[in-house]
Amino acid sequence: MTQAPDLxxxxxxxxxxxxxTVEALLDTAARLLASEGYAAVTTNRxxxxxxxSIGSLYEYFPNKEALVAAALARALxxxxxxxxxxxxxxxxxxxxxxxGIDHWMRAMVAALEQREALLRAAxxxxxFLWSISEVRELSNTLQQVAQExxxxxxxxxxxxxxxxxxxxxxxxxxxxxxxxxxxxxxxLSRERLIHTLVEMVxxxx
Amino acid sequence: MTQAPDLxxxxxxxxxxxxxTVEALLDTAARLLASEGYAAVTTNRxxxxxxxSIGSLYEYFPNKEALVAAALARALxxxxxxxxxxxxxxxxxxxxxxxGIDHWMRAMVAALEQREALLRAAxxxxxFLWSISEVRELSNTLQQVAQExxxxxxxxxxxxxxxxxxxxxxxxxxxxxxxxxxxxxxxLSRERLIHTLVEMVxxxx
DNA sequence: AGTGGTTCCGAGCATTCGCTCGGGTTAGCT
DNA sequence: AGCTAACCCGAGCGAATGCTCGGAACCACT
Numbered sequence: 323m324t325q326a327p328d329l330x331x332x333x334x335x336x337x338x339x340x341x342x343t344v345e346a347l348l349d350t351a352a353r354l355l356a357s358e359g360y361a362a363v364t365t366n367r368x369x370x371x372x373x374x375s376i377g378s379l380y381e382y383f384p385n386k387e388a389l390v391a392a393a394l395a396r397a398l399x400x401x402x403x404x405x406x407x408x409x410x411x412x413x414x415x416x417x418x419x420x421x422g423i424d425h426w427m428r429a430m431v432a433a434l435e436q437r438e439a440l441l442r443a444a445x446x447x448x449x450f451l452w453s454i455s456e457v458r459e460l461s462n463t464l465q466q467v468a469q470e471x472x473x474x475x476x477x478x479x480x481x482x483x484x485x486x487x488x489x490x491x492x493x494x495x496x497x498x499x500x501x502x503x504x505x506x507x508x509x510l511s512r513e514r515l516i517h518t519l520v521e522m523v524x525x526x527x
Numbered sequence: 528m529t530q531a532p533d534l535x536x537x538x539x540x541x542x543x544x545x546x547x548t549v550e551a552l553l554d555t556a557a558r559l560l561a562s563e564g565y566a567a568v569t570t571n572r573x574x575x576x577x578x579x580s581i582g583s584l585y586e587y588f589p590n591k592e593a594l595v596a597a598a599l600a601r602a603l604x605x606x607x608x609x610x611x612x613x614x615x616x617x618x619x620x621x622x623x624x625x626x627g628i629d630h631w632m633r634a635m636v637a638a639l640e641q642r643e644a645l646l647r648a649a650x651x652x653x654x655f656l657w658s659i660s661e662v663r664e665l666s667n668t669l670q671q672v673a674q675e676x677x678x679x680x681x682x683x684x685x686x687x688x689x690x691x692x693x694x695x696x697x698x699x700x701x702x703x704x705x706x707x708x709x710x711x712x713x714x715l716s717r718e719r720l721i722h723t724l725v726e727m728v729x730x731x732x
Numbered sequence: 733a734g735t736g737g738t739t740c741c742g743a744g745c746a747t748t749c750g751c752t753c754g755g756g757t758t759a760g761c762t
Numbered sequence: 763a764g765c766t767a768a769c770c771c772g773a774g775c776g777a778a779t780g781c782t783c784g785g786a787a788c789c790a791c792t
Contacts, residue, residue, distance in 0.1 A: 586770075
């Protein structure tokens with residue numbers, strides 16, 4: 323398998339001007355990846371579109387991979403934050419458990435749909451995706467969030483193997499939503515997806 | 528997004544000698560993709576490792592993408608065949624429904640595990656994966672297999688929306704297995720995965 | 733105004749890789 | 763044997779791309 327590249331940031335921007343440069347580079351990299359795919363993300367092009375010279379790019383990122391990794395890590399952190407917030411809101415609702423689960427599902431769908439193109443390109447084309455720490459830790463993070471939901475809600479999962487069940491249930495729901503958002507199966511609208519998933523989860527709890 | 532490349536075969540091998548050449552190229556491409564990732568699959572390298580000249584490679588494949596696509600399509604057809612066979616065997620078992628479901632799950636896990644590295648590289652790195660027709664049709668094919676299983680088994684799924692439910696259930700189980708095989712979560716052994724999945728599916732039927 | 737650190741610049745180097753093309757070799761047939 | 767089509771060969775072309783490097787411009791501080 324391909325060797326994991328160096329993803330460490332090279333240098334920290336100190337002045338405000340430099341911070342803006344780095345932000346512009348990250349934005350442009352993400353935009354380009356989402357709209358034209360990984361092959362279109364060339365360092366020269368990113369620098370040009372960001373209104374920055376290629377030399378400046380290499381002041382803050384050791385190589386191309388580190389740039390893309392930073393852009394993806396930022397997007398992933400946003401997603402995790404939104405899903406976590408969604409769970410908190412879900413637990414606060416009076417119409418448990420259906421209302422809570424429904425709300426949480428919608429939060430996940432929204433978080434993924436907002437970044438649909440970026441996620442598609444990342445998952446399908448970025449070779450070093452799994453050497454980005456935020457990506458590797460995602461499933462653990464999600465599992466922790468799910469466990470928290472299980473503890474705090476009044477309902478409990480009744481399985482012989484609650485740990486594996488929670489992990490699998492979360493993993494399955496997440497995969498199904500991701501799949502549906504990215505692949506858009508023609509006969510499965512967003513509403514139908516959410517409703518069916520809610521029913522299935524309720525049946526399992 | 529990147530434009531879909533031409534994946535049509537250029538010319539058919541007629542003599543046995545030529546057929547062997549094509550097979551060697553497909554084998555080598557798959558092996559290289561599985562062991563070193565997509566970046567390592569260069570046409571010159573594939574030809575060299577296959578013991579064939581680069582000129583001969585381009586006799587039978589119009590471009591690099593078509594070569595990789597052909598190798599992946601072959602692997603996918605094998606997987607579908609094994610999963611379909613697994614369902615037939617499952618339906619013939621006396622210990623329904625648990626024994627059948629368990630058997631089918633094992634068939635899926637085995638089919639995917641056998642090609643673990645190849646699938647990992649394909650799913651993570653091959654940019655044009657979704658312009659391969661066998662890939663695009665996979666989820667439909669699987670759904671049809673699942674529908675067949677639902678009809679032929681004595682048990683029926685009792686959902687308000689049986690079509691969406693079957694699709695989602697199949698999609699979720701498939702994703703969960705694929706996920707588990709490719710990412711090998713540390714606390715989820717094969718046995719634990721299969722057992723938990725069987726329990727969940729039984730609970731949903 | 734001087735100074736040292738920070739930021740920015742962009743032409744071009746070095747390398748890689750997909751693919752062509754002109755020509756040689758082999759198989760199958762009469 | 764002679765002929766044609768199928769098959770095979772591999773040096774090298776052309777284009778793309780990651781990244782360097784020497785130096786200019788800018789900022790914050792005294």
